[in-house]
Amino acid sequence: MKKLWLLIFLLISMLLISACNSDSKSASGSNESDSDTIKIAGIFSSSGGAAPLGEPGLETLKMIVKKQNEEGGINGKKIELVTYDDKSDQNEAVLAMKKAITQDKAVAIIGGTISGNALAMLPLSEQNKVPFISTASSRQIHQKEDGTAREWVFKMPQDDSHAVEKLLQYLKEKGHSKVAWLNVANSFGTGAHAEFKKSARKYGIEAVIEDEFEATVKDAKPVLTRVKKAKPQALIVWGTVQETSVVIKNIRELAIDLPVLGSHGIGSQQIFNLAGDSANGVIFPGGRLIVADQLSDTDPQKEILLNYKEEYEKEFKKPVSLFGAHPWDGFYILVKALEEKGTDRAAIRDYLENNTSEFVGLAGVFSLSPKNHNGLTPDSLVMIKIENGKWVLEE
Template identity: 40%
Template structure:
């Protein structure tokens, strides 16, 4: 009993000490990522990258002499949980800003919460609905789908290929891409001859591809995340499909090349610049940060940094920029985020304005092609 009382008082002592001893309070930043659950391929690198930025800020003396404390929670890809955790970050942890969540669905669910509390949110999800219409408190760093679609269509226009077949995955990512592909076709003078879907867990797409082979399409655009597109590439090779195959930025990682193997050769896709960082011209303003990000991430986590980690990296750096411009009141941060100009991050060059909280232009994407199991830039 005596020992118990002793350890209790010691514990209380430590608590009070740690609360009082800090000369200046750290800046608390909240993070919501789906580190587990289906979107974990987004959440895990995002959390790692956010923590990496926080650590490096602290190592170099913090922001205006104050340390940064990243409080990060795992949403498991669940919108309900994301809302609960956002409330916890705002009410209990009293964070000044939140980065994440990883997916569009979760972001949409969290938006009313941050709006009511008046806390800025920098989402790492791609959906256009997040920033259109503009919400004073909500920003995002992931590139819009429509920019990726435009990149493919511009290339097709240049090559005078104007009949395409679409094969999209039947989930949120695929249907959003499909919407954009169909909406932008007319303005680029492209006709969609075939528009089919496949299930996210399908293991054979030869039926759809056989049908496509029988159409007059000159190019096939497949919109999905791994492993579906790898199956499509393999099946296309099996069937001897001659038309060029385009994928989305959803598979722009080495994993796709690994899964599709030889069938990946010649596949083209719009991608953020991070996977081709080393072959970018030195004049590219993003190159310096890209190389630094890829190397540092690899040093810490044994794999190359990817886009998804890049979204969180951008969010942290934009937040840092805003915090350096003024105090750490949420309203000031939101106002200063809108003053971010030409920040050359991982996902692109960000310029937030009061009417644009996505901040990216078409130059955020480059078109890449798989050659000899690696990415090359398509000129």
């Protein structure tokens, strides 16, 4: 009997030791295989209303991570990419961010397809001191109300202020001083509206009517009827692909014969699918990617734009989208930080802020600083016109 009790005691002791070792390994978040990889998380709206923006972003990140690993990874370590679909929903985006930080223990996070989702995600980045490289547009994502930079957040797309300023420059050049302003009723639209009101007077532009429409709009004819009565010289529709397509179709149906200008949020092939011929003639500020072959050979971005375009279209058998450019920029800026500083989150953050200068990316030439975690200017955008299902450089 004593031998039996001794055997039971030994078995229980071995189990306890094994459990403790297992718990210790799990809590530390490190093991032998983890030390050979670098974990990065990608969070994109690859389904739901923002899928035309999120899908090319996710595809691009997967493609370039695979390429980086095939070329040896980073300092001999392979990249482990964990991805989430936030379904174009803020709550899902926050949940994915929590998992990426606490469960996956990612060294950095790339994504946040739309401004509302990115704004909802960023407090977790700041609280947990994890670099967050946003692929959404609003200036509020990387800049606080007092104008200072958010410590742990960096943003790859042009600010909405850049896009609005580029649009205002164009309107002034064309002599359109009386305009109608319509924006989608979310953070993407309201942020741009605030920028418009702040800068319009400087360019001699006046809004004869300002209104908004829902992201789920099915019929914008009531608000467009009010626009028609206001008699503007040009009509600005500030939204992303889904809702803008509805509004511009309604503009054509009401035979409103005005120059129609869109936001930098419509530079996706989906605009042709959703709006059809109604998109013809729409002009908007956008990145150089979709008109890369029309750029001057002296443009510093042209070569990398054409290379990315070729790689993406070969891999996915469809045209590139401006929204694939932003994770490309974010990833390769992050790679430089990882090569120099390893996986320490604070060191990565410091490198991004202080050592990213004149980086030639797809969205523009980036120069980040402690005061500016975006590092682009309005000149990173060009004016683009839609003509018969094609992008045409307007300048």
